[in-house]
Amino acid sequence: MPIQANTSIVVDILTSENFSSRYHEFLAGRSPLELEHFYPNTKGSHIEIIEMVLLQQALSLGGESRPLEFRPQPAVNTLEYSALIAGDSVLIGRSVWHEDIIDLKGSLFVSEPLVEVGQYEAGLYVTKRNVALQDLPAERLDQITVVANPRWQVDWHALNNLPVNLISFIGPWETMLNMVENQVADAMLVNFSVSESLTMNFEGREYVPINNLKVLLPDSRHFVVSKRHPDGERVFRALNKGLRILKERGTIERALRESGFINSRVAHWKPVNAAMLPTNVHSGR
Structure with a gap:
């Protein structure tokens, strides 16, 4: 059955971290699709909010016109993928470590990296x-x-x-x-x-x-999409296409730096475990 154009895409986020209120505080009435700069105006870690914005921009650039509806869930975290595997959820609204889902690729689509190895x-x-x-x-x-x-x-x-x-x-x-x-x-x-x-x-x-x-932290971070959800393949295609466009435009790099995730204040600090990274990878600099 064709999916109606005005149907929203439901995306799970954590209730406990109060992402919804922090997300709306950051937007301050602005459209997430129009944001070009990502400087923080909220306390605490900012990357989760930026990921919610980049997720929407990527889907839109990939041709997905439906709006996202963020659904707070108490049990959603980066180690619990049962709802995605079962097809009850299509997408989690934040990136996850590649190592955590490497054995779940039969059930999950794994996007282009949002955070490259060595940037975290x-x-x-x-x-x-x-x-x-x-x-x-x-x-x-x-x-x-x-x-x-x-x-x-x-x-x-x-x-x-x-x-x-x-x-x-x-x-x-x-x-x-x-x-x-x-x-x-x-x-x-x-x-x-x-x-x-x-x-x-x-x-x-x-x-x-x-x-x-x-x-x-010697790993990359990715969005994951359910393979069993009826909307999964469509969402994944749009997401991956959009992430590639955002990367080519430099938007992802800019967002990670402006948000403070890649923190300029520690650019010259000593990495105490640099030997863990491949020799051709540098620490996000």
Whole structure:
């Protein structure tokens, strides 16, 4: 049966991260299809909001005229793809690590990369009051403990290539941050804040990265589309075509830089696990 032109495309997003309100705050009444610049005006990580915008631009450029309807879901995250595999959902509104879905390619279409290998950089965040660790040199990383979730495979592999002492914890991100706050662990891996000082503020508590050290996450990130959903192939074709156009225009690179995802403030910081990257890949610079 032909799909009506005015039917929307339902896209799942996380409820817990309050993406909907942050997304509308960023747009401030502007059309996502008309945005050319991506500077943050919201607190916290900005990349999830930018991905929601780029997703719509890519689909539109790829010939998909239907609007997107973002549907908050409490169980949608980068490790749960059951709804996509079953065909109950067509698309997740943010990118996922290639490593996480490499065994699911029989059920999922995998888009062109939104984030290339070597572009994703993160800091080892400690509490701001822990002044002693803020200038820790790389050769003393074996003296600190870092909490990490082994189910976050890319983070886990990157940290396993450092001399840090890992604390394995399977649970919410917020609980891991509490472990740092309560000195159960010294640090956790967090993508760099968009604030001028790189300070991350969470529920009134402040965290800062260890100065001059950054961790490269050695994988690419992609949108994934359900193969079983009746609309999946059509959506995927439009998405991939549009992503290629956005890349050729330089829009994706500009969005990643202007949003602070590729953070100019850490451009000259030392990548402590650079040996993990292929020799022909540089860290997003």
